[in-house]
Amino acid sequence: MDYTIVAVVIFVVAVLVVGGAFLIRPRRSQAPDEDREGGAATAVAEPREREDETADAAAGTTAVQEAPAAPEVETPPPSAGRLVRLRARLARSQNVFGQGLLSLLSSDQLDEDAWEEIEDTLVTADVGVTAAAQIVESLRTKVKVLGTRTSADIRALLRTELLAQINPELDRVVHTEPRGESPAVVLVVGVxxxxxTTSCGKLARVLVGDGRSVVLGAADTFRAAAADQLETWGGRVGAPVVRRDEGADPASVAFDAVSRGIEDAADAVIVDTAGRLHTKTGLMDELGKVKRVVEKRSQVDEVLLVLDATTGQNGLRQARVFAEVVNITGIVLTKLDGTAKGGIVIQVQRELGVPVKLVGLGEGPDDLAPFDPEGFVDAILEAA
Ligand SMILES: Nc1nc2c(ncn2[C@@H]2O[C@H](COP(=O)(O)OP(=O)(O)OP(=O)(O)O)[C@@H](O)[C@H]2O)c(=O)[nH]1
Structure with missing residues (x-):
């Protein structure tokens, strides 16, 4: 009898153990499912299949950072008239460059020394030697014709000359209109x-403020902080940021960002690229590849070169290298608020043959303004 009870107990325990094993099995089978999900996420990075070199570098999965919850999303102001609103930020250029020239031109005796000083002031303000000489020559002729001159005459003359050099006819539109199903693609390059990165974030705000939807691509994968920075900017205006692990292939991230923009039917995709000026060939390879890979999904509408206005000739040298490597369509001139050398607008356009399209006038989120030649010259020549 006792043996029978023991046998029954052993049987029940055996049944429980076998049943338990079956119950546990389905949980284990989740692992392959997770793997499959992982596979689907990385499959977004199509360029790795299409471009062999890209495959090697694409080790991490693409992380698409969703925008934070709705209450945190800001509505930036529209971009129209920003330069006029921010004109006080040009105070340094206004005091040194604008007022300096106006007072020199107002002196009774405009002799050789005076003209030389005018030319020096223009060169010091980074207008560039050739443009400075042209401006002085033209002013000399016009002042002679004018005879006696009031301060209003002087201001009008200088305004005309500076505007002519800046060339109001250039197309300064940042092309961010979607083409049919395809978002506009803007590559942002620079040292x-x-x-x-700040300019990418500010541009996203400009576009969102103007009623557009934006996807940001953190293709500067050499510095994780750059992607974090971009994420913060994107999060504030509800723009998703496509990023990868540090050191991943920038071209692959750019491709993913454009793909995400197409999927989301976004109006524009802004891609922040790495700007290491290690060697010209290295830069050419890097940016060339980003552009080439992006173009497998969409045309590139703008290549904006970001230039620090306070770096003068050094900045121009860097700009020249970038211009040789990629076909730049517009310049973003940052930190114009921190310099008396507003004349750089003239020199950089002349050197690169590309219009200044946006100017940075401060560290605030809405301190990036569409460049307007008349507003700029008027701000420079405004009575202090
Ligand atoms: N005053 C002023 N500061 C600016 C302007 N634009 C950017 N800055 C500041 O310049 C610094 C550098 O900006 P970043 O955007 O980090 O520079 P970056 O070129 O992206 O550099 P990486 O992130 O290293 O690629 C930051 O402190 C910005 O706030 C501007 O128009 N005016």
Whole structure:
């Protein structure tokens, strides 16, 4: 009898153990499912299949950072008239460059020394030697014709000359209109530290403020902080940020960002690129590849070069290298608020043959303004 009870107990325990094993099995089978999900996420990075080199570097999965919850999303102001609103930020250029020239031109005796000083003032303000000589020559002729001159005459003359050099006819539209199903693609290039990442974030705000939807691509994968920075900017205006692990292939991230923009039917995709000026060939390879890979999904509508206005000739040298490597369509001139050398607008356009489209006038989120030649010259020549 006792043996029978023991046998029954052993049987029940055996049944429980076998049943338990079956119950546990389905949980284990979740692992392959997770793997499959992981596979689906990385499959977004199509360029790795299409471009062999890209595959090697694409080790991490693409992380698409969703915008934070709705209450945190801001509505930035529209961009129209920003330069006029921010004109006080040009005070340094106004005092040194604008007022300096106006007072020199108002002196009774405009002799050789005076004209030389005018030319020096223009060169010091980074207008560039050739443009400075042209402005002086033209002013000399016009002042002679004018005879006696009031301060209003002087201001009008200088305004005309500076405007002519800046060339109001250039197309300064930042092309961010979607084409059918495809979002506009804007590549942002430039040396690190010029305000490139900040400008991407500010441009996203400009576009969102103007009623557009934006996807940001953190293709500057050499500095994790740049992607974090971009994420903060994107989060504030509800723009998703496509990023990868530090060191991943920038071209792959750019491709993913454009893909995400197409999926989301976004109006524009802004891609922040790495700007290491290690060697010209290295830069050419890097940016060339980003552009080439992006173009497998969409045309590139703008290549904006970010330039720090306070870096003068050094900045121009960097700009020249970028211009040789990629076809720049517009310039973003940052930190114009921190310099008396507003004349750089003239020189950089002349050197690169590309219009200044946006100007940075401060560290605030809405301190990026569409460049308007008349508003700029009027601000420079405004009575202090
Ligand atoms: N005063 C002023 N500061 C600016 C302007 N634009 C950017 N900055 C500041 O310049 C610094 C550098 O900006 P970043 O955007 O980090 O520069 P970056 O070129 O992206 O550099 P990486 O992130 O290293 O690629 C930051 O402190 C910005 O706030 C501007 O128009 N005016």
């Amino acid at each position: 690190n530290g010029t305000g490139k």
